[in-house]
Amino acid sequence: EGYLCAYITSDGEPEENEIKRRLEKELPVYMVPSYIVKVERIPMTTNGKVDAKALPDPKKGRGMKEEYIGPRDRIEEKLAEIWLQVLNLERVGIEDDFFGLGGHSLKAIFLVNRIHKEFNVEVPLGRLFETPTIAGLAEYIRDAEENIYVTIEPVEEKEYYPASSAQRGIYIHNKFEGADKSYNIPLVRIIEGDFDRVRFDKAIEGMIERHEIFRTSFDIVDDDIVQIIHKKIDVEIMYREVTEEEVDSIVENFNELFDLNRVPLFRVGLLKISDYRHVFMLSMHHITTDGESWKIIEKEFLDLYKGIELPKLRIQYKDFAVWQNNLFLTDMFRRQEEYWLSKFSKPVPELNLPIDYKRPVVQSFTGDSITHQIDYDLIKEICKINSQTKTTTYMLFLAVYNILLNKYTKREDIVVITPVAGRTHADLNNLIGMFVNMLPMRNYPQPDKTFLEFLEEVKTEVLKVFENQDYQYEDLVDKCGLRRDGAMNPLFETCLTVEKFDLQVEADAELVDELSVKSYPVLNKTTKFDLFLQFLEYSWGTLLNLEYKVTLFSRSTAEKILQHYIEILHQIVANTNVKIEDIKITIDTAKTLEVVIDEGDFNF
Structure with a gap:
């Protein structure tokens, strides 16, 4: 994730804490800069604009550091590491407020998951709201009962695997309501610069090889919805040379229907407007992706394009689906079921x-x-x-x-x-x-x-x-x-x-x-x-x-x-x-x- 940084020039030595205190009176928390960096002058381009590339990296430069209370034992040290990763920060004190540092509900869930994995202790979300500090969580962890974290393990190779609950729901709705484009999720990007089509093709191939979900189709076996993983699939990338005026129409019509029983459940297109301007189009069926997945797709695709070798994935989506289906047989799941059925006992x-x-x-x-x-x-x-x-x-x-x-x-x-x-x-x-x-x-x-x-x-x-x-x-x-x-x-x-x-x-x-990648409005x-x-x-x-x-x-x-x-x-x-x-x-x-x-x- 990104962060806010303020660059300032000053004759004196401004104190970062004081600046932040004043800003907090006028700005929402998420608009208060994470870093405040003093520079000799604001660098400008020949066109009279701020030269952002010439500004120092706040994580490596002369960022003014505010005083804080550091970790005092191993538990607080490990919690601080987790906070830094979840919040994408360089430093955190044990009395700093999780939500004040940019935390929100989704990050809170990520945080308690990581804590469970590291300490074998489940922290209720409510506890994080009551004591949103490392010191408070450390105190809770010291006194909490152990709850062993269970790792999701790879499953043995089979002809087919159970679908996840979310996949079953989409499959049923898709068949029940009739296939339509409302389940298609598009991603469109404008790529400007010296584009390499060979590297582009290799990045697409790399993503398909890396994630089995790109090679997955669905069927019904013994009255149950299952997913089938294919070793290899044929993917035809749509290449076209077009004018700027044609792009809108092509993008609008790119979103065609998918057959859930056939691979691939995604479509890739590349429009060449000129040697230095292209439009990348990707459309996937919702049964194979979601909002968080798009962030992963975009990051990993760009890494593969740059030639970065990504670490091998330990598990795949099918392993999660098997784990989830086994989860439905546990006492924990039954307790959650009791909660929901009680909640909706009255219509x-x-x-x-x-x-x-x-x-x-x-x-x-x-x-x-x-x-x-x-x-x-x-x-x-x-x-x-x-x-x-x-x-x-x-x-x-x-x-x-x-x-x-x-x-x-x-x-x-x-x-x-x-x-x-x-x-x-x-x-x-x-x-x-x-x-x-x-x-x-x-x-x-x-x-x-x-x-x-x-x-x-x-x-x-x-x-x-x-x-x-x-x-x-x-x-x-x-x-x-x-x-x-x-x-x-x-x-x-x-x-x-x-x-x-x-x-x-x-x-x-x-x-x-040297490529500029920008979103294209859909x-x-x-x-x-x-x-x-x-x-x-x-x-x-x-x-x-x-x-x-x-x-x-x-x-x-x-x-x-x-x-x-x-x-x-x-x-x-x-x-x-x-x-x-x-x-x-x-x-x-x-x-x-x-x-x-x-x-x-x-x-x-």
């Missing part, structure tokens, strides 16, 4: 979102999206609430979303689904595959609760759910006997997620042997959810993106939903003790919404 009332158009008998996944940037001052106040309540932005955004849905539907029992990385075992960090699990967050936004009371309930709910996230959503649907039909998702209608982007992604360019016109609210956190600000099904909602209604959400954010920032029943959406906007949404269109 969830349909949310009945106010829709503009009659719900079709068969789901359509045609979607659109709108994006707003949340005001900087509002984000700063939200960060203060998070700090005071020891919550994450995800917890706060989820609480507000529940309140918004309550205002629309009058429901006091609401389920919002959240996708999680699903890499709950430390051995999975470098694997490509489909690990994502969907976690239903069930909360009760009752009118007489204050926002702070409700936020505390949401925090407790989130931590409990994350601690039981090995149990799979598809299994919950089956065990609860929920009806699968073509019109709606079982159990939920709407989704929320918070994604944090590091600076390398934000800079949107990477130099690889319009997403599909969505799996009636409403999908996404918070995209960058160092320069937070975007609020709403995906919606165009068969259910008009664009004007989607705009109003975002307006109402931001309006509620302003109200809770102004008064965190406001009761839910006293939180209002403006009369003018509400009247407009009533015109758009007719009571006869409600989906009872």
